Amino acid sequence: MRGRRPTPFGVLASLALLLVALGLALPLVAIVTDTAPGRLWDSLRTSSSLTALGLSFAGSGIAVVLVVLVGTPAAYVLATTRFPGRTALSALLELPLVLPPAVAGIGLLAAFGPQGLVGGALEDGGVRLPLTFAAVVVALVFVAGPFHLRQAQSAFQAVDPAVLDAARLSGARESGVFLRVAVPLAAPGLGAGATLTFARAIGEFGATLMFAGSLQGVTRTASLEVYTRFSTDFPGALALSAVLIVVSAALLLVARVLASRGEDGVRA
Amino acid sequence: MPEGLSADVRLERGERSFAARLTVAPGTIVLVVGPSGAGKTSVVRALAGLVAPTEGTIRCGDRTWFDAAAGRDVRPRDRRVGVVVQELALLPHLSAWRNVAFAADRGGGALRPGGPSAPATSGGPSVHAASGTPPAGRRTRRDRRAEAVAWLDLLGLADRADARPADLSGGERQRVALARALARPSTALLLDEPFSALDDAAHAVAAELVRSEVARRGVPAVVVSHDPGDAARLGARTSAFVDGTLQAVGGGAAGRRADGVAG
Numbered sequence: 001m002r003g004r005r006p007t008p009f010g011v012l013a014s015l016a017l018l019l020v021a022l023g024l025a026l027p028l029v030a031i032v033t034d035t036a037p038g039r040l041w042d043s044l045r046t047s048s049s050l051t052a053l054g055l056s057f058a059g060s061g062i063a064v065v066l067v068v069l070v071g072t073p074a075a076y077v078l079a080t081t082r083f084p085g086r087t088a089l090s091a092l093l094e095l096p097l098v099l100p101p102a103v104a105g106i107g108l109l110a111a112f113g114p115q116g117l118v119g120g121a122l123e124d125g126g127v128r129l130p131l132t133f134a135a136v137v138v139a140l141v142f143v144a145g146p147f148h149l150r151q152a153q154s155a156f157q158a159v160d161p162a163v164l165d166a167a168r169l170s171g172a173r174e175s176g177v178f179l180r181v182a183v184p185l186a187a188p189g190l191g192a193g194a195t196l197t198f199a200r201a202i203g204e205f206g207a208t209l210m211f212a213g214s215l216q217g218v219t220r221t222a223s224l225e226v227y228t229r230f231s232t233d234f235p236g237a238l239a240l241s242a243v244l245i246v247v248s249a250a251l252l253l254v255a256r257v258l259a260s261r262g263e264d265g266v267r268a
Numbered sequence: 269m270p271e272g273l274s275a276d277v278r279l280e281r282g283e284r285s286f287a288a289r290l291t292v293a294p295g296t297i298v299l300v301v302g303p304s305g306a307g308k309t310s311v312v313r314a315l316a317g318l319v320a321p322t323e324g325t326i327r328c329g330d331r332t333w334f335d336a337a338a339g340r341d342v343r344p345r346d347r348r349v350g351v352v353v354q355e356l357a358l359l360p361h362l363s364a365w366r367n368v369a370f371a372a373d374r375g376g377g378a379l380r381p382g383g384p385s386a387p388a389t390s391g392g393p394s395v396h397a398a399s400g401t402p403p404a405g406r407r408t409r410r411d412r413r414a415e416a417v418a419w420l421d422l423l424g425l426a427d428r429a430d431a432r433p434a435d436l437s438g439g440e441r442q443r444v445a446l447a448r449a450l451a452r453p454s455t456a457l458l459l460d461e462p463f464s465a466l467d468d469a470a471h472a473v474a475a476e477l478v479r480s481e482v483a484r485r486g487v488p489a490v491v492v493s494h495d496p497g498d499a500a501r502l503g504a505r506t507s508a509f510v511d512g513t514l515q516a517v518g519g520g521a522a523g524r525r526a527d528g529v530a531g
Contacts, residue, residue, distance in 0.1 A: 165318055166357035168344045170448060171374030180370075184361045 028245055035235070043236040044243065051217050052225035053243065059133065059221060060201035063140035067148045068194050076178055079156035080164070090153065097146045101206025104143055108211040112138065127219045135217050136214035138258050143207050144200035148193035155189025155262055156182060188262030192255045199251035202244065272296070273315070273456050273488035277324030277334070281310045285322065288314070288514035290507060292456075292488035297479065298505035298516075300492045308492045309354050312460045315490060316351050317344035327486070328455050348375070350449035352459040354492075356441050358433040364444045365429040368416035368451045373407075375452020381418050419447040422477055424470060431457045436464040446474055451480055457482060457489035463498065475501035 006014075042051060079091055096104055112129045114118045122129065129135045159182055167181045168174075183190065207224040212219040214228060222244055231238040273292040278285060288311045292298045313319045315326060317333065320341055326334040333342045350371075351408050358367050417429045423443040433441055442465045448458060459478065463471045479502050482489045491502060499506050508517045 160355075160357065162353060162355045162357040163359060165344065166351075166353060167359065167370070169316060169318075169346070169349065169351045170355075170371035171345055172370070173345070173451065176374070181359060181361075 021067050031238055031241050031245060035238045039235055040239040040242060043233070043239040045237065047242055048220075049218060049222075049225060049236065050219055052222045052240070055133070055136070055217075055220065056202055056222040059136045059140055060144075060198050063201050064148075064194050064198045066137070066141055067145040067197050068190070070146055071149045072152055072183070072190060073178070073192075075152035076156050076182060078149075079153045080161070080182075094146050095151050096143050097150070101143060101204070102210060104207040105139070105210025108135075108139060108142060112211075130211060131213045131215060131219065133212075133218055136208055136221060139207040139211045140201040141203050141222045142256060143204050144197045147196040147200050148190075151193030151196060151259070152186065152190050155186035155193070158189070158262070186262070188258045192258035192262065193236060195255040195258065196253050199248050199255070202247060202251070271327075271329060273326075273328045273490070275315060275324070275326040277314060277321035277326060277336075278305060279310050279314055279319070279321050281307050281363065286509070286512045287324075289516075289518070290315075290490065290514065292490060295483055295486040296490055297482055297489040297491055297502045299502060299504040299506045300490060300508075300514065301494065301496060301499075301506055302509040304494070304513070309460055310354075310456050311514055312351075312490065312492055314357070315456075315458050316349055317342060317347050321323075331455075345462075348453070348455045350452065350454035350457045351464045352442075352449045354446045354460045356445040358441055358444055358448075360433050363430045363432055364420060364425065364436065364440075365413055365416040367414045367433070367444055368419050368447045371448045372415060372451040373412065373423070376527045378415070381422050381450075416447070419451045421446065423447055423474055439467065439470060442466060443470065443474060446478070450477070453485075454487060456487050457491075459489065460492045461494070462491065463493065463495070472501065479503055 078086065078093075099107075109116060109130065111117045112122065112135075114120070114123060114130070115126075119129065128140060162186070164177050164181060167177045172180065203223060204221070205227065207221065208221060209227075210223060214220045214224045221229065222240055226237045226240050226244070229240070272294045273286060273290070275290045278287050284307075286307050288307070290300075290311070291296060300311060304310050310319065314321050314334075321334060321336060323336045324334070325332065325336070327346070331342070332338075332340055333347055334340060359370060362370060364490075413429070414514065417426050420426050420429055420443070423446060425440060425443050425447070428436060428440055428444075431440075433444070436444065442462065446459070446462050449462075457478070462478070463474055466474055477497060478489065478491065491498065491504065498504065506517050507514055510517065
C-alpha cells in the first residue's frame with residue numbers, strides 16, 4: 001500500500017468511521033470531562049450511590065449465574081439438534097434484545113403481576129415478585145439473558161460435529177460430550193456471552209423500573225439512581241454515569257477479547 | 269465367541285442409493301476399496317451408527333445394532349466400536365495422550381498394548397477383570413498417561429504425547445486417532461483410511477499393529493483404503509463396489525486369516 005494514493009472511496013469510508021467515532025464518543029467524553037475527580041469521589045461516597053451500585057452488581061451477578069446455568073445447556077440443544085420450529089424458537093428467544101424495555105416491563109407485569117398469568121398463583125403460594133429485589137433479577141434475566149443465549153448458540157455451532165461424534169464413539173455419555181468436549185471448546189464464546197449479559201444487566205433501566213420499581217435500597221439500581229438524581233443532583237448523576245461507563249467499557253473489552261480468542265481456538 | 273460383524277443394508281448418499289453387503293468373521297479384516305465418492309465412508313459411518321441406513325440390518329456378535337424393519341438403531345456409544353473417522357476428529361483441546369486416554373477411560377477399562385486379549389462383551393462389567401486394569405476412576409493420572417503413551421509408542425509417537433492436535437502433522441494426527449481407536453476394548457474395529465497420511469515405514473508399522481491387535485482380540489475389523497497393497501499388509505479379504513453394491517470380491521489375500529502371523 002505504501003506509495004499509493006488513497007482512493008476516493010477509502011477517504012469517504014474513513015471519514016464515515018471518524019463521524020461514527022465522534023458521534024458515539026462525544027456524550028461519553030462529556031460525562032467524564034464534566035466530572036471533576038474530587039467531586040466524583042464526594043458524590044460517590046454518598047450512601048445511596050454506593051447502595052445503588054451494590055444492587056446493580058448483586059442483581060447482575062445473580063442474573064448471570066442463572067442465565068449461564070440454564071441458558072448454556074439450552075443453547076447447546078438449539079445449536080446441535082434439529083427439530084421443527086427450531087428457527088422460530090431461536091428468533092423468539094432473541095426477541096428481548098430488540099423489544100423496547102417498556103414492553104418487556106409490561107410483559108413481566110402481565111405474567112408475574114398480582115393479576116398476571118402466573119402472578120396470582122405465585123401470590124397464593126406466598127410469593128410476591130413486583131417491587132422486590134427478586135423482581136430486579138427477573139427483569140435482568142429476561143432482558144439480558146438473550147445475549148448469552150445467542151453467543152453460546154453460535155459458539156456451540158462452531159464446534160465441529162465430527163469432534164462431538166468422535167467423543168461419543170470413544171464412549172462418552174451425552175453429558176460427557178457436553179461437559180468435557182463441547183463446553184471446553186466453546187468456553188471463550190460462553191465467557192463472552194456471560195460478560196455481555198452482565199454488561200447489559202448493569203445498564204438495564206426500563207424493564208426494571210416498570211416491574212421492580214425504584215425503591216431506594218431495594219430495587220433502585222445504579223441506572224435508576226442516575227435517573228432519580230438527574231433533576232436534583234446533576235453532578236451526582238454525572239459521577240455515577242462515569243462509573244457505569246468505565247465498568248461497561250471494561251466488560252465490552254473483555255467480551256471482545258474472549259470472542260476473538262474463541263474464533264482462533266475453533267480453527268485450531 | 270461372537271459370530272463377527274455382518275451387514276446387509278441400503279444406504280443413501282446425496283441423491284444416490286446403494287447397497288452394501290459385508291460379513292467379517294471374528295479376528296479377520298475386510299478391506300473396503302473403491303473409487304472416491306463410491307460410498308466407502310458412508311458404509312463405515314453406518315456401521316458405527318453415525319448415519320442410519322434406509323433399509324436392512326447390521327449385526328455384531330449376538331447383538332442387532334440396526335434393523336430398519338424393527339426400528340432398532342443402537343447408539344454409537346453403545347456399539348462399543350473402535351473407530352478412526354476420515355476427518356480424524358481428535359479433541360482439539362486435549363494433548364495426544366489425553367485423546368487416547370479419553371477413549372481408554374470410557375471403554376470400561378484400558379487395554380494395555382500386548383496385554384491379555386479382551387474383546388468387549390455387550391456392556392458387561394467383566395472387562396476390567398479380563399484386562400487386569402482397575403476402572404478409570406481408580407487409576408491415577410500417571411497410570412493413565414503411561415497406558416496412553418504405550419499405545420502412542422507402538423506407533424512411534426511417544427515423544428509427541430504432550431502435543432495438541434494443532435501442533436501435530438497430518439501423519440501424527442492419524443496415528444493418534446489410530447491409537448485412540450485401539451486403546452480400549454471394543455466389539456469391532458472400523459478404520460476409515462487410517463494410513464493415508466503415513467509414509468511407507470509408518471504405514472507398515474501401523475498396518476502390522478492393526479493386524480496383530482485384530483488377531484489378538486479376535487474382533488472383526490473393517491478397514492477402508494484406497495491402497496490395494498493394504499490387503500496383503502493386513503492379511504485382509506477385499507470388498508469392492510460391483511454394480512453399485514459393496515460386496516466381497518475374490519482373489520488376493522481372500523480368506524486368509526490375520527491370526528497366527530501376528531508377532
